[in-house]
Amino acid sequence: MSPEYSVRESPKAKHVSLKMSIKGSLEVIVPRGFDQKRIPEILQQKQSWIERVTRRMVNQQALAGSDVLADRPERISLQAIAENWQVEYTSSPKSGIRAKESSNYQLVLQGDTENADDCKAILQQWIAHKARVHFAPWLRNLSHDLVLPFQGLSIRHQKTIWGSCSVRKTISLNSKLLFLPPSLVRYVLIHELCHTVHLNHSSDFWALVSTYESDYKALDANLRDARYLVPWWMEQ
Numbered sequence: 288m289s290p291e292y293s294v295r296e297s298p299k300a301k302h303v304s305l306k307m308s309i310k311g312s313l314e315v316i317v318p319r320g321f322d323q324k325r326i327p328e329i330l331q332q333k334q335s336w337i338e339r340v341t342r343r344m345v346n347q348q349a350l351a352g353s354d355v356l357a358d359r360p361e362r363i364s365l366q367a368i369a370e371n372w373q374v375e376y377t378s379s380p381k382s383g384i385r386a387k388e389s390s391n392y393q394l395v396l397q398g399d400t401e402n403a404d405d406c407k408a409i410l411q412q413w414i415a416h417k418a419r420v421h422f423a424p425w426l427r428n429l430s431h432d433l434v435l436p437f438q439g440l441s442i443r444h445q446k447t448i449w450g451s452c453s454v455r456k457t458i459s460l461n462s463k464l465l466f467l468p469p470s471l472v473r474y475v476l477i478h479e480l481c482h483t484v485h486l487n488h489s490s491d492f493w494a495l496v497s498t499y500e501s502d503y504k505a506l507d508a509n510l511r512d513a514r515y516l517v518p519w520w521m522e523q
């Protein structure tokens with residue numbers, strides 16, 4: 288029996304690919320004009336992959352230690368900086384939402400907190416601020432230690448990439464990195480700093496990465512599943 292799925296035609300797709308969301312919904316991406324009657328057969332062939340990814344997703348979310356699937360989380364675990372926050376919602380109808388940190392890792396959202404979308408937007412802004420506060424010195428220190436200078440840093444809310452580096456040596460980091468283990472975040476920082484020397488993924492680039500992180504292949508593989516650590520409210 289085929290699992291439930293949605294289909295998306297992509298003009299860029301050259302073949303059929305599968306994507307599992309953090310809520311466990313399966314998306315089938317097909318090239319334009321593809322015969323969709325073939326999809327159940329393809330899913331049957333990919334059944335072992337679907338089961339394997341589902342198991343990995345469940346295991347990763349169990350390790351996350353936060354309300355990964357909640358629209359309005361009561362707990363937020365920021366693995367990258369070893370902080371665990373309790374979230375409290377204080378409702379004041381017809382009032383804009385504000386986030387305020389208090390002692391003992393308490394985050395209080397005040398205002399029209401019945402509006403889940405507005406709560407998510409405020410939480411995303413809070414995460415972006417936390418990312419800048421913590422990643423900027425982390426990147427500067429690592430840059431100094433590795434002698435790999437960069438010119439600037441931006442924090443972004445990106446869907447598909449963890450980081451990037453421009454030709455001007457400006458590094459962009461995804462705010463969602465806060466939900467990943469420190470070892471993976473450090474690897475992303477090293478990866479992007481190495482792009483200040485080689486703006487590609489050539490053999491020279493990977494050789495440079497390996498001089499600073501010998502276990503880069505395993506870390507790179509683990510990074511592919513890391514999106515399951517990011518809570519649902521960060522994906523909206």
